[in-house]
Amino acid sequence: MSILGTRVLRTEDPRFLTTGGVYTEDVVDERLAGACHVTFVRSPVAHAKISEIDVSAALAAPGVVAVITGADLADLPTIEPAMAGLINGKMRQRLLATDTVRHVGEAVAAVVTESAYQGEDAIELVQVDYDLLPAVVDMTAAAADEVVLHADAGTNTAADFGSPDSLKADLFDGCEVVVSQTIVNQRVAPAPMETRAAAAVWGDDGRLTAWVPNQGAQGTRGSLAKLLALEEAQIRVITPDVGGAFGAKFGADPEHAVVAWIARYLGRPARWTETRYENLISMTHGRAQRQQVTIGGSKDGTVQAYRLEVLQDAGAYPRIGAILPFLTILMTPGPYAFPRAEAIAKTVVTNTTPVGAYRGAGRPEATAAVERAIDLFAAAAGVDPAQVRRKNLLPTFTEPHQTAFGALYDSGDYVAALDKALAAAGYDELRTEQQRRRASGDVRQIGIGLASYVEITGAGDEAGAPNENASVEVHPDGTATILTGTSPHGQGHATAWAMIASDELGIPVEKITLKWGDTDLIPEGGGTGGSRSLQLGGAAVQQASKELLDVARQRAADQLEANPADLVFDVGRSAFAVAGDPDASVPLAALAEGERLLVRTVFAAAGATFPFGTHVAVAEVDTETGKVVLRRMVTVDDAGVVLNPLLAEGQRHGGIAQGAAQAFLEEVLYDADGNPLTTSFADYPILSATEMPSFELADMATPTSYNPLGAKGIGEAGTIGSTPAVQNAVIDAVAYLGVRHIDMPTTPRRVWQAIRDAAHDGSEHG
Template sequence: MSVQEVGRPRRRKEDARLLTGRTRWTDNLTRPGLLHVMFLRSPMAHAAISRVDVSGARGLPGVVAAFSGQDFAAEQGSLPCAWPRAADTVIPEHPPMAVSGVRYVGEAVACVVATDRYRAADALEAIEIDYEPLPAVLDMERALAGDSPKVHETGNRAFDFTSTHGDVEAAFRDAPVVIDRTYVQQRLIPNAMEPRSVLCDTDGETYTMWSATQIPHILKVMLAMVTGVPEHTLRVIAPDVGGGFGSKLQVTPEEVLCLLLARKLGRPVKWTESRSEGNLTVHHGRDQIQRIRLAADADGRVRGLQVRLLADMGAYLALLTPAVPLLGAQMFNAIYKMDAYEFACTGVFTTKMPTDAYRGAGRPEATFGIERIMDELAAELRMDPLEVRRRNWIRQEEFPYTTISGLTYDSGNYEAATDRATALFGYDKLRAEQADRRDKGDPVQLGIGVSTYTEMCGLAPSRWFGSNNAGAGGWEHGSVRVLPTGKVEVITGSTPHGQGHVTAWSQIAADALGVPFEDVSVLYGDTAIAPKGLDTYGSRSLTIGGIAVLKACEKVRDKARRLAAHLLECSPDDIEFEAGAFRVRGTESQKTLQELALAAFTGHDLPEGVEARLDSDATFDPENFSFPHGTHLCAVEVDTETGMVRIRSYVAVDDVGKVVNPLIVDGQIHGGIAQGVAQALFEEAVYDADGNLLTTTMADYLLPSAADLPDFTLDRTESPATSNPLGVKGVGEAGTIASTPAVVNAIVDALRPYGVNDVRMPCTPERVWRALGAEGVRR
């Protein structure tokens, strides 16, 4: 028997072409007669459009066409919101190109199609637009006041959602400790390294769209629904896609408009955004104000939790906009037992870019809120923050455990992860150093931040989606064909954009079929090649898509077993499978998978009910989410004189169940932590008082470089998931969900002797210094 592939740190099959520049990013692609599209975008946050004149652009060199919103008005439809979870959700009309008015800076108002992008850019200058300015609506609290200007005629309230579990009033009544805090989740810009790009070609009857998207399958359905172009004439391809982090989980105005332009002009068109265009118009993430109240007993036991969120939708509801904050509804209670929990969220329209999924989508926000306030509880009770968590978390012997919010966590071991993390971190030694620095009045103080997170991921159970008013389910599809030469093609409906599906799926198929890792190829990302799928987001690829591949392999094995029994003249029950061969038990008589694949290909001698070709397919729709968890510990040095924060060490012990490829898992955790740290320390989308985005470039929006981040120390515990046969859990978002509160808790921990109990993110030197300035003098 060959070495088991699942669990091996296989180097990635994807790397070779990425390392040598043989890439197929959408912007690399061309077609004969390709035209280039550029969009003119609103410089106003809120205005009526009184006049658009594109005629000046039309005669310019290289210009093939120029259009305004009016030219698309009859055919462009309204962009979809697929998950209005709250029953009262208001979904305003969302035209791909603005027709009568604009509601955020960057909204497309006209376009030019030209023979090259330089000519198209030149021609944008010749378009004339008259705007009648309307007041910008930027502040969520003010937007909800009765006298606020309205973003939409229906008002600024998108929805109200409430869920209550247990008797909240009783939990807070006479509670010895009540902590009441307000936290701000700043607005973020995802910044996948590959800018968005769309190419659409047509032969007059059918349309092929290449797009830098996470969701070719969903995009195809939605394009048909929005534009009325028949679904069976559409093919969507996501070629190489350079990162997404949720930002390419969208049906964008530009995708719809490129399809309509290809139809209008009968020629291939391509649009590729610049980074500054992207910062304006790729959906943003986060942006919540969280009011959190926690009631506890004097010994630190949590009695109840009350969460009230204001969530900034931006100007419209994009694909999942209103659902994102509500993914927190079942997550604020996290790993803790409590008697009562109330969650309320109001979605608010503002004249800003719509928000939507960004790595973690609702769960980082919830984890931040609860992990921050657990530290506040510890501080109030003068207790170690790990001890207060230990007194409240679900103990290992209590799994499976149904939480106050109604989720059933199948497995976990918070004790083991925390013990391992504290040992690696040198927790007690760092606490001793912290005490020493405090005693000495060291200007550089040490802070220790704790985050014992869990999350619900592997976004799947279709029934759960259905009962929460989502427009789609969460199954995933895989198919497997053993080719006549014995090589294997796997087709997956889960579309990668950097994760390493090809490598991981090869490992799964190699084990399941007893074939070499090298003999497996994986096809994806094209609705004509992988017609069934629901794509990649919510850390769902392995736990849903990988399992679908495994199940398809099992079906192939069953078929091969029946064929082998027929050819070897025995009962299928007498066939045993080992190392890629089907053997009559207790004999030397066998058929290899390759021999059976050839026999299934020729079809010369097939048993009754066995069809030609050795292939099969399967969908998987699990009963439950997966619940990765872990303990992240962060030590920061804070210079109290300058406000500068330096991460001195960071330890993450994560439990993602069984691991298919430890190299890939560690990579996901590394990158996830970095993005969470970036929220804590560096990143914020800033609008000015008129609603202009100030952070349109990478010079203004601070993405961390290698020099801004430390190395991360990683380890794992392993509590297999019980909701899938491999025991795997999601890992793509875990690091981001965990790390933000670990860093901010560390900063606040360093500054607590100065009377500081919060620093608003991003915790820039100025903000830290100002937090100290108000209180530090009292020390």
């Protein structure tokens, strides 16, 4: 029986559970002996000219080795924005701010000390004189260009995706019902439990070795090369265990480069681990869109037209977040067959922390917009929201479906996912219970929220079609080693990739070792993100295993003096045998004795895949206090064929929780002057165990033909479905009081205010 599809426990767990993972701060390596510690001085103001930096007091403090400012780094190039072709290329950053700071938390200087405690003491002694400039925090205000962040650019607009002039004046002609709503998809913090860190040392050969928590060592090597003006060949990146990333640890940040620069400058290894305070103000944030949705159709619940207008906050310096509206626009219509739809977007810079990728990265924003729009339309038309979805979802398709926005959905059965989720949740019974509570005037009302979604995973990039490499080697002692270009940081690749190889080679999972995250060992790789790993990296492991068997078959034929075509591979015994003569056999491991039995291959997929599903949330809302309790989360997440249900469910759980947390808890806040208000886990309402129910997962698996595993991505689907499902549930609970919309997070204050406003409006009009 194949091991694929079974609940294999993680082989990596015993280590994590006892001695703990070896994260960057934990790395013990002789090359790092005697390392100095780097502590950053960060701007306490959102927008200012730096008139003077006085480091003399800090230099005199105990244990201080050096204090580095931007002037020391003047020879390094300025940092170009991500996707410089799409983004205004004049919005540039320096590794350390030189003349201007543009957000609270921007690094201004780096204090180098013998010990970490000394660094905390010494940064207080660096005197920076700031001449304050007016700060712009609100996106709309930024778009008006009254305060311009980057004088060279002359505008705060980093990019336009389409023009307002392209919007059709007659898009909603003929619609009986048209609804518009401004929707805030608020800024949130990725907040991986492990903050950012780095360790760096330069060898006698002039090469940098850098340990960095990341999502792909090869991409991090590329980023460091750009930031430090080095050739990639001069850099070795090693990825230790990584304590969560969620999109925010791709590439390298300015701080990583500064640590590497310091190690060269001082000629000794250097280390850095940021505090949570630093993490919450300087690691990239996620989401941060304001959306205008308009939806129109007939009174029977058929949608005829949909428009999405996006304003994206890039923060002070355009990073990957600046281009995420591209993905939002790509997924505009979601799983629906809207006859007419259009979308545009604008990205602006503000005096806030830069925005990057966060679990879903552009797609959750598209789903949140269209799923709120569907509910707004359903409410206006007076049709049940489940019925509106069923009426407008694309019918089942087996041949790829081309959307008007350029996406090619590989396979999908959206109505089945909806019906399965509704049945699992007991939708009709929930509506009955809702009616009962409303009739009895219960203080605690329930709301039922739906979200049907489709998303894109495993996409290629500007370099070409999606692909990933893997190497598989069988050793004479019967063990095997896999090298992968993916970069697990909780996903369980060591177990999953071993399952795939084991299924082909007949070598037990526990005898297979996975290696990743060392650019000298594995020079190429796309890392882990965009839910790409299994469908590309896993498929590459399978392909390499099959190709390895081809090589082994030839060797076995030579040994057994048989025709290769006459040999069968017995997976159960991990041996080749002559067909019809099982005694004439040779173990696979024995074929590695003379010459290494090793294959490296690249798997290229036909295209991106499009997982889909439906989430049903049940929220209880106290109508007197506005407090929301999430009672149930029932989800169907169809990501094709499942390799290991244990791991797939874990990905769904984590995604569901993070998405739900955005809906009713989490938000990064700034005051009008750009001062961050959520700078610790005491202030940022990060999800805890008490705020979640146990989740109810229903299974559905529609294979894709784009890889031989039949797998699509599962890492982000949970997040994409749960956010609008929970938001819709909260609004649904109080809709009977006249509430149409509540922005996220649906805090008690917001819910209470919405109920109060609705009552006020009702009495005015009634």
